[in-house]
Amino acid sequence: MAVISALTHRSVELYRKLFPIPCLLCGLPAHKAPLCQACIGELPWLETACPRCAMPLQSAQICGHCLHSPPIQQHSFSLLRYQAAVPRCITRFKFHQQLQFADFFAGHMAKQLQQRQDLPACLIPIPLHPRRLRSRGFNQSLEVATRLAQQLGIRCRPELLQRVRNTPSQSQLHYRQRQRNIRHAFASTAASLPPHVALLDDVMTTGQTVAEAARILQGRGVQIIEVWTIARAISHY
Ligand SMILES: [Zn+2]
Ligand SMILES: [Zn+2]
Numbered sequence: 001m002a003v004i005s006a007l008t009h010r011s012v013e014l015y016r017k018l019f020p021i022p023c024l025l026c027g028l029p030a031h032k033a034p035l036c037q038a039c040i041g042e043l044p045w046l047e048t049a050c051p052r053c054a055m056p057l058q059s060a061q062i063c064g065h066c067l068h069s070p071p072i073q074q075h076s077f078s079l080l081r082y083q084a085a086v087p088r089c090i091t092r093f094k095f096h097q098q099l100q101f102a103d104f105f106a107g108h109m110a111k112q113l114q115q116r117q118d119l120p121a122c123l124i125p126i127p128l129h130p131r132r133l134r135s136r137g138f139n140q141s142l143e144v145a146t147r148l149a150q151q152l153g154i155r156c157r158p159e160l161l162q163r164v165r166n167t168p169s170q171s172q173l174h175y176r177q178r179q180r181n182i183r184h185a186f187a188s189t190a191a192s193l194p195p196h197v198a199l200l201d202d203v204m205t206t207g208q209t210v211a212e213a214a215r216i217l218q219g220r221g222v223q224i225i226e227v228w229t230i231a232r233a234i235s236h237y
Contacts, residue, residue: 024092024100025085034089034100044081046232053207054078054232071207072214073199073225078232079109082203086231090202094140102140105230106147113228114152120226121194122155123148126201126213127186129166144230145200160190160197161213170209178208185209186216193217198226205233 020029023036030036035043049056050063054076057063080086093101113119125141133139142158149156165185170178199213210227217225 024098025088034098034104039085042084044084044086046078046081049076049078049232051075054204054227054229056081056232056234071211072218073210073227075224076204076227076229077109077113078204078229079105079112080231082205082231082233090140090231094202095136097138099143102143102147106144106151109144109148109228109230110151113148119152119154120196120198120224122157122160123152123198123200123228124160124213124217125156125158126199126209127158127161127163129163131166132163140202141200144202148200148228157197160188160193161199161216162187162189170205175206175208178206182208182212184212186213188216188220190220193220193222195222196224196226197222198228200228202229203231203233204229 021031021033022028023030023039024034025039026036028036028038030039046054046056048058048060050066051060052062052066052073052075053071055063055065082090089101092098093105123145125139125145127142128136128139139158142156145156145158163185164187167181167185170181173181197217199210199217201210204210204227207227210229214225214227
């Protein structure tokens, strides 16, 4: 058995040498999909941020904006800053269905979150409207949430939140327009909700989308709401 396993191992190695996986950013051979070690090393990992809204800061303290008007969520976690190669990775994941990124993001998020003792009971991905889901084919937040929940040993419960309005994309809108655009976009028809949940979205910019989802959950009696995102953009209020 050991000989067979050694042979298999060597043939895998040989196969890798002959057909290396190209890094989806630079095209050079990668040890593992989707990115090579050099590109992974250059990603802008978010190290210190405001614990309430995940705004990148020099130290992990509550930011001025959260002190002035605290968001509904008690805690926010974001893996990366939305800059450098990150927008490109997210576009490829979201619009070109490169699902290796779902494994990559979920794996790295799990590494950081699994050290926590007080994980939420479940993870709720920000839903897409059924019409948007049909045209895009998949919900990027659901793909990450499923994998992340599995690695953390918590439940992924997309059925707890529904998108009831098909709103235009937030990305081209200003702060006030975003607020109006997303209002009443979500609903929860679940009979009961757990007291502690985390919402999962791909990118957090002004935080209006997660704020509206959190408002619905809070209205339904959820006591502790967290917001987990792949990347945090610096918002200009
Ligand atoms: Zn690369
Ligand atoms: Zn903050």
